[in-house]
Amino acid sequence: MIRVWLPAVLALFYVVVKGVEATEVPIAKPDKFPPPAAAHYLAGELTFVDHINRILYLRPDRTNREPKAFQDLPLKVTMLPYGSVRYHGASAQLHDIPLGTHLHGLFYPGPEGAYEMKAPGYPDRPDRSFDSPFSQCLQLEDDFSYYQTNGGKWIVESVDTEKKTITAKQKNSETGLTFECTEATRVWSKDDAFGGFTQIKPGQEILFNVTIATRFCPGRLTEVWIDPQSIELATATQKQINAAWHRERGIPGMIKSIEHATAGKGTVTAVVYAGTDPDLIAQFTQNGGIHAAPAEPSLRIYGINAAPGRIDHISQIDNPPPGHSGTEFTFTVNELLEGIRSGRTVWLAPGGRTLPTKPREELLHHADIWPKPYEEIAIETTPVDPPDKGLSKALPDSFPTGKPVYLSGELTGIDHVNRRGILRLDRSDNHNKYYWDLPNHFQLLPYGSIYYHGSPAALRDIPVGTHLHGWFYLGKKGQFSVPLLETNYSQIVSNQPNEYSPDSMWCAAFRLEDDFTFYHNRNSRWQVTAIDLKAQKLTMKRLNRVQSGTVQGTVADSTGYNEASGLSGTQKFDLSSGTRVWKNRNISRLDEITVDDTALINFTWATLYGPGVLLDIWLDDETINAAEELQNRRHFQYLTDRGVPALITSTENRGNGKGFVYATLYSSPAKEALNSFQENTSALVAPADHTLRTYEHVNDNKPGRFIEITRQENAPPGSSGISLKMEFGEMLEGFRPGRSIRIFMRHSPRRPVPREERLWPLDVRPPVHTGPGD
Numbered sequence: 001m002i003r004v005w006l007p008a009v010l011a012l013f014y015v016v017v018k019g020v021e022a023t024e025v026p027i028a029k030p031d032k033f034p035p036p037a038a039a040h041y042l043a044g045e046l047t048f049v050d051h052i053n054r055i056l057y058l059r060p061d062r063t064n065r066e067p068k069a070f071q072d073l074p075l076k077v078t079m080l081p082y083g084s085v086r087y088h089g090a091s092a093q094l095h096d097i098p099l100g101t102h103l104h105g106l107f108y109p110g111p112e113g114a115y116e117m118k119a120p121g122y123p124d125r126p127d128r129s130f131d132s133p134f135s136q137c138l139q140l141e142d143d144f145s146y147y148q149t150n151g152g153k154w155i156v157e158s159v160d161t162e163k164k165t166i167t168a169k170q171k172n173s174e175t176g177l178t179f180e181c182t183e184a185t186r187v188w189s190k191d192d193a194f195g196g197f198t199q200i201k202p203g204q205e206i207l208f209n210v211t212i213a214t215r216f217c218p219g220r221l222t223e224v225w226i227d228p229q230s231i232e233l234a235t236a237t238q239k240q241i242n243a244a245w246h247r248e249r250g251i252p253g254m255i256k257s258i259e260h261a262t263a264g265k266g267t268v269t270a271v272v273y274a275g276t277d278p279d280l281i282a283q284f285t286q287n288g289g290i291h292a293a294p295a296e297p298s299l300r301i302y303g304i305n306a307a308p309g310r311i312d313h314i315s316q317i318d319n320p321p322p323g324h325s326g327t328e329f330t331f332t333v334n335e336l337l338e339g340i341r342s343g344r345t346v347w348l349a350p351g352g353r354t355l356p357t358k359p360r361e362e363l364l365h366h367a368d369i370w371p372k373p374y375e376e377i378a379i380e381t382t383p384v385d386p387p388d389k390g391l392s393k394a395l396p397d398s399f400p401t402g403k404p405v406y407l408s409g410e411l412t413g414i415d416h417v418n419r420r421g422i423l424r425l426d427r428s429d430n431h432n433k434y435y436w437d438l439p440n441h442f443q444l445l446p447y448g449s450i451y452y453h454g455s456p457a458a459l460r461d462i463p464v465g466t467h468l469h470g471w472f473y474l475g476k477k478g479q480f481s482v483p484l485l486e487t488n489y490s491q492i493v494s495n496q497p498n499e500y501s502p503d504s505m506w507c508a509a510f511r512l513e514d515d516f517t518f519y520h521n522r523n524s525r526w527q528v529t530a531i532d533l534k535a536q537k538l539t540m541k542r543l544n545r546v547q548s549g550t551v552q553g554t555v556a557d558s559t560g561y562n563e564a565s566g567l568s569g570t571q572k573f574d575l576s577s578g579t580r581v582w583k584n585r586n587i588s589r590l591d592e593i594t595v596d597d598t599a600l601i602n603f604t605w606a607t608l609y610g611p612g613v614l615l616d617i618w619l620d621d622e623t624i625n626a627a628e629e630l631q632n633r634r635h636f637q638y639l640t641d642r643g644v645p646a647l648i649t650s651t652e653n654r655g656n657g658k659g660f661v662y663a664t665l666y667s668s669p670a671k672e673a674l675n676s677f678q679e680n681t682s683a684l685v686a687p688a689d690h691t692l693r694t695y696e697h698v699n700d701n702k703p704g705r706f707i708e709i710t711r712q713e714n715a716p717p718g719s720s721g722i723s724l725k726m727e728f729g730e731m732l733e734g735f736r737p738g739r740s741i742r743i744f745m746r747h748s749p750r751r752p753v754p755r756e757e758r759l760w761p762l763d764v765r766p767p768v769h770t771g772p773g774d
Helices: 143-149 228-247 489-494 515-521 621-642 671-675
Strands: 015-017 038-050 055-060 075-087 090-092 102-108 136-142 154-160 165-170 177-180 186-188 205-211 220-225 251-260 266-273 289-295 307-316 324-333 345-350 405-415 420-425 439-452 467-473 508-514 524-532 537-544 570-574 580-583 586-588 598-604 613-618 644-655 658-666 682-688 702-711 719-728 740-744
Touching (some): 038 405, 075 102, 075 251, 075 266, 102 205, 143 205, 177 220, 289 324, 405 439, 439 515, 439 644, 508 515, 515 524, 515 621, 570 613, 580 621, 613 621, 621 671, 644 719, 658 740, 682 719
Parallel strands (some): 075 136, 186 220, 439 508, 580 613
Antiparallel strands (some): 075 090, 102 136, 154 205, 205 220, 251 345, 266 324, 289 307, 289 345, 307 324, 405 467, 420 439, 467 508, 524 537, 524 598, 537 570, 598 613, 644 658, 682 740, 702 719
16 A cells, blocks of 8 residues: 555655665664655654663555565654654653554664664565665654644544545545444544544545554555644653653753863853743743753663753754754753763753652663563463472463462563563562562463453553553463562662563563452542642542442452552542543543542553653543543454464364364454354464464464354353354364364454464564573
């Protein structure tokens, strides 16, 4: 598919160049702003983010300029220090952008080899994007931001409710484009933040975000804003979220020059990077205080030590180069730190507020605990005796019988293709404080389930920074058993080799759920007892309501699921300007919270600031139910595209390639998916590996007929209790006991999944290396 509908001009100072070689575009360096010359324009879907190192992967849109063999291959991108991100029309951070979002960007060539990607095997096949030389990113923005700035809104021409498509065009365009919609398409209006695509009407002026652009369609609509009020609300909300993030870290810039004085003093001129909200810059005043902390090009700092100073002059630069905001600070410091050098990146905070403690993974002090790239967590396929009596292992080829361990913490990294992630576990007295906040890597078991907003979810649905509750089994050979140092402070500070949490042996994830789900499943609510908006504190008391009906997704008591109680009693949570309040099916304001309100919550930074900083507050059951329903629709669409996963328990060969396959569906698929399987009907079945990735399910599948469907009470953990007997005219190699399969529901269209999720013809996922214990 050729995106001929993309506008040609991006911004005032940039000339978009298409079909050029890397040698025609100047190389961008982190210590120098690029010239206001040609930048290379690319658009594509976000498939992977390492927000700590500001590295991401795009699947570029298909065009006529690259050979067909290079289509859909990954483009590895590093954000330049002065590179900016916009989302929903406001400045943003990489972790604000959901995976699967279609993005527009400006790129420069990187240093030689910076973009190299080598996949195992297939040496004669390309393993990286045709555009891989353009690995340094100056600017990224979603469709909402892009069209708001370039070309304006789109006008809906027609809506086809039967085919679930809409046709829309830009005001200055003669022809329209037809976009796909699904039940998961989220429509925002001034009255409803959870609407469906049926709210879209001809004549409306809309902005949107899309995903999964293919040769058949310019994209599938994920979000649509249908009125000016909802558009303004989206921008204002993202602006507040970004402001809250910067208030905890300061604003980034580059040191332009230094004038040394006596006794370590000096005068520093620093440039504020582009993309910084003007309201944040306005916090700095002439003759006001300032703190400067040196940072790496990835914007990571070494510690919270910063040089205090006083601003001598604030100047505005006309026609600044790309990456330059146009604002420069000249300030005097009493001590020039080692990292304060010309060309280096620096974090700046206004006087009266020092740079606070950051999450440990963002720091380089003592030891860099963030993986480069993600560690690979291998799961055993053969039984291994647990190291200690009472500890349990779980294998991917059978449902577990033992009891997992409960752990909770903040999600700090996601590799959704391989169903891996990283948690920063909540601090507890079980470990010495010197080992708090170390990363806990996990790999989801094939039957491992995820819940978000009270409904089944995929790992890609969970935003980075969300506090999660999890149940884990031992990983490979109980690997990641960390030899901790003696608790000698000087020894720890001088040499701290521990890069993994002491709990890292528990890396086989069985179940994950956010706070919304955790407390909702326990029929609990949080009652507001005190509000202090000035101090940004919200005091809440947990209420355990009378049980009514069944709890969605509850697993067997033998797993210890019901033993985890979470927070209790009265807790004092932190608020921020980015805390979202949900009320009457839309986003409300902090000042609309009243004493005695009951709510569900999600929070973050639980290990650093008491119980946590609130991300979201849901104040009424109508909004809670709407959030559940939206997530349920989203997951149902995910299963429609990728198939419902199941475990083959046994097979029966009948000769001539024919046979029966007996399989049990994994737990937590959407209810609509379960109801689609009926006896004497057919479905397509594709083999999958333990990460649930298929090889190429459009062609590598076989039709099977459901001969018998049975439902088991008291099913083992990880099992839905629904067992299938399927008859095949031709058995595939992957139909073996202990293997996973994906079953495609009746009437589901067969469309290819994104290439990075396939195992055929080669693995193009983000590169991994083996972790400790292998």
